[in-house]
Amino acid sequence: RRMSRLIDDLLSLSRIELNAHLRPEAEIDLVSVISHVRDALGPLGRERGVEIAFDHPQPPVNVRGDRDELIRVFENLVENALKYGGAGGRVEIAIAREGGDAVVSVRDYGPGIAPEHVPRLTERFYRVDTAHSREQGGTGLGLAIVKHIVARHRGKLGIESVPGEGSTFSVRLSASSPAAQKDK
Numbered sequence: 125r126r127m128s129r130l131i132d133d134l135l136s137l138s139r140i141e142l143n144a145h146l147r148p149e150a151e152i153d154l155v156s157v158i159s160h161v162r163d164a165l166g167p168l169g170r171e172r173g174v175e176i177a178f179d180h181p182q183p184p185v186n187v188r189g190d191r192d193e194l195i196r197v198f199e200n201l202v203e204n205a206l207k208y209g210g211a212g213g214r215v216e217i218a219i220a221r222e223g224g225d226a227v228v229s230v231r232d233y234g235p236g237i238a239p240e241h242v243p244r245l246t247e248r249f250y251r252v253d254t255a256h257s258r259e260q261g262g263t264g265l266g267l268a269i270v271k272h273i274v275a276r277h278r279g280k281l282g283i284e285s286v287p288g289e290g291s292t293f294s295v296r297l298s299a300s301s302p303a304a305q306k307d308k
């Protein structure tokens with residue numbers, strides 16, 4: 125099973141890199157994407173005793189993107205928060221509009237990540253705690269996939285963590301104009 129996940133992740137990363145120069149153009153509602161991810165990962169949250177909270181402005185919050193790839197980004201981030209930061213009993217997902225951008229943040233209240241590890245988290249196969257990551261079923265490619273998808277969408281990935289207080293992963297994407305969103 126682990127080998128199958130590893131192969132799937134490697135193939136996925138390869139496909140994303142092949143299309144890195146092509147920015148997706150479909151109009152995607154982030155509220156719908158995050159709602160889907162929250163519903164899909166709800167059972168894992170309940171199994172681990174972690175509440176998944178979701179705060180967002182009035183829908184829609186549209187961006188240009190590939191729905192399946194954006195689902196993959198937020199599934200990876202929320203699943204990581206549940207697996208590695210879920211000890212705090214709560215994971216918070218929020219969408220905010222900041223200027224012309226939509227910012228999605230995923231915050232956990234777990235043990236946090238030491239500062240020396242943060243710059244390397246998106247490297248392929250990099251793990252803060254190899255044994256724990258393997259135990260959780262990780263391949264070491266999830267955040268590398270996230271980084272490449274966000275780059276394909278011409279967005280920015282942010283990582284903030286304070287040991288003992290948790291971590292926040294944020295994805296900043298250009299939002300469609302509010303006028304264009306009302307016309308949809």
